Amino acid sequence: MADLNGKFFWYELMTSDPQGALAFYGDVVGWTSQPFGGGQVEEPYHVVSGSAGGMGGVMAITPQMAECGMRPWWGGYIGSADVDADAARLEAAGGKVMRAPEDIPGVGRFAVMNDPGGATFMLLKGNSPEGMEPAPPMAQGHVGWHELYSGDFDRDLGFYTGQFGWSRGEAMDMGPMGSYQLVSQTGGTDFQSMTGGIMPRPKEVPVPLWLFYFVVGDIDAAAGRVSAGGGQVLNGPMEVPGGGWIVQATDPQGAMFALVGMRSAAA
Missing domain, CATH: 3.10.180.10 (2,3-Dihydroxybiphenyl 1,2-Dioxygenase, domain 1)
Known part of the structure; x- marks a missing residue:
């Protein structure tokens, strides 16, 4: 099993039009997609896959997020063995905790961070002990x-x-x-x-x-x-x-x- 700690391994699009974005990237990049958890909610999380499997997700910007100024953007998750400890360590090193560590039911624990210059990234420790394997270099759609x-x-x-x-x-x-x-x-x-x-x-x-x-x-x-x-x-x-x-x-x-x-x- 690959060690994903300290590496980008999952990518997420927050968008105002999930279905439009899925159609666009499906055509441009060649992704396939499916709702996470069977799509039993009004605005499901869509997992997108390249040639080597799942690589990210697409989700809607909620009205509350939009009111806070969020606009469509791509974010990346960096693997973490201990999200709480890493968030504290990175803050001490000049980063900033933008969203305190919390659990995503059925997925894992995450936090939203800014680096010293203000760019955003996320930390994530998944629940699955098997983790996931990174795609081969330059795999299509990754x-x-x-x-x-x-x-x-x-x-x-x-x-x-x-x-x-x-x-x-x-x-x-x-x-x-x-x-x-x-x-x-x-x-x-x-x-x-x-x-x-x-x-x-x-x-x-x-x-x-x-x-x-x-x-x-x-x-x-x-x-x-x-x-x-x-x-x-x-x-x-x-x-x-x-x-x-x-x-x-x-x-x-x-x-x-x-x-x-x-x-x-x-x-």
Whole structure:
């Protein structure tokens, strides 16, 4: 069984239109979905699956959440062996507890955190002793890259590497945009081990956030499906080191997401 402590392993979309979002991502990324617990509630939690199984969920923003200012967004869960202890430890290291640890019946215990720069992530310890196995690298429909638009680059980099044990790879100079620091959640330092990057928040991004890159086949075809489905391509397709291509976009409800894939020889 894989050790998921300190690693992103589950991804969740909070949205104003779950059915619309499921149709959009089903077309763009190729997910299948099913209601959790049989769909016996008015607004069920929908589990979405890529080629290697379940990878996340989609749920509705309630009227109460909307009144508090929540807008559609993607969040990520980091595995925790002890959510209460980790929340306290991370707060002492400069993070902030946004929602105190509590139980999700039948699922596990979670907490909502902000890193020192203000980006949100969640901690989760599942109830199942078997846990779940991570998808193979670059599995279709799963997250192939994690990117932090940091509100405080130096503090955030030290926070994630120091508190979760992530390792640092190459730091790439992006000129006026600052440094793009490659990081690995698996402890390796070579390029193939890298699972994400941390960079200063660009001025075009309104708040610090984690951006998740979903793996697709043909990046140009996927970008076309984004536009055809009512989403907006913000950037790309753009080539990145290693031969892949990326697109950054928003879905029809306004949540920001990204895609990573290859470009066909005919493109």
